[in-house]
Amino acid sequence: MSSRSLYAALERLTRAENGRLAASSLTKAQQRALDELARTTGAVSFIRQGRGCVYEVRDPEVLDIWWRRLCPSDPGDLPADMPDRAANVAIRRDSKGGQHKHEHAYLLLKASGAPVSWSDDRAILGLTQATRDFGVAALAIHPEDAWISDQPLWLIENQALFDRTDWLEHNGPVTLCYYGGQLSGRLLAWLAHRPRAPEIVLFADYDGIGLMNYCRLLAQGGDGARFYLMADWQAKLGRFGNPDLWQRTREDFARAAALLPEGDAYAPVRALMVAMQRLGKALEQEAIWLSPVEDQADDPD
Known part of the structure; x- marks a missing residue:
């Protein structure tokens, strides 16, 4: 039996009045x-009652043994400020068994150009100096915090472009943020909360x-976000494009094609998508x- 389904069912049954719980209040898995x-075990019985059915506790002691196997501690006995994942271990023996999101996320940042800084109501992060001294800086973020910058923010998927920044076409100061493949929900929520x-x-x-990450970014209130297209992308797609990568991500491509907004602002991205689909790359x-x-090769003399 599924321990999660049993946990959810027993959690309700052990709290039910008179030890009886309507079957209709449970999912099929429960x-x-x-x-x-x-x-x-015989600790629970299934009884037809009127037009419905109920589960009834028959042996409370045996049922309590099973419940404690799944739930070692009572939620009411835990400190109110206990981290969610620690509480999940105490209640469910599984750190991811219930609400388990961390309170903060951490951005890995570096500056390209100078000066680049971030500030909130309390402090200033001199990102240019931090990049010179340490290579990167980390910023703890929460959706409701006040961190802002006067310089553009670039979200970079792959580490090679975060490590080496000579590909930037301009000398203007920007923040580079490495996100590693998928934009996290916490990063999107942070970006959506305020400019x-x-x-x-x-x-x-x-x-x-x-492309799907771009649509997720737009959907979270980032209407002004730009999808960067490198110079000569058409020729590079034709020469260096990868058919296997295209095949592996076609489902996400189809979802992105349906979600990308209409309008002139997104025409360049649409052009990219048309070319990708035509070439299969x-x-x-x-x-x-x-x-x-x-x-x-140079011509011979």
Whole structure:
């Protein structure tokens, strides 16, 4: 039997008035878990009552043993300020068994150009100096915090472009944020809560996942966010595009095609998607360092 389904069913049954719980109040999975418990232990019985059915506690001591196997501690005995994951271990023996999101997320940032800084009501993060001294800086974020910057924020999918920044076409100061493949819900919530920077730029792989991340960013209130298209992307897609990556991310591509807003602002991204579909190729962002034209050997004298 599923321990999660049994946990949910027993949690309700142990609190039910007179030890009786309507079967209709449980999911099918929870009913199956109680049915199996009834067959193996006899601690619970299934009774037809009127037009419905109820589960009834028959042996409270045996039922309590099973309940304690799943729930070692009573929620009311735990400190109110206990971290969610610790409480889940105490209540469910599983840190991810209930509400388990961390209170904060952490952004890995570096500056390109100078000066770049972030500030809130209490402090200033001099990102340019931190990048010079330490290579990167980390910022603890919460959706309701007040961190903002006067410089654009670039969200970078792959570490190679975070490590080495000579691909930037301009010398203006920007913040680079490495997000590693998927934009987290906490990062999106943080960006949606208030304007964080004068411009948000997403530089992702040109595949279904990257495009779907862009749609998620737009849906979270980032209407002004820009999807970065490298120079000569058409030629690079044709020469260096990856058919396997295209196939692996086609479902995300189809979802992104349905979600991408209409309008002139998104026409360049639509053009990219049309080309990807026509060629059956996706393109990784490291192609920014590659030339789409084959090098020509010097003519002999």
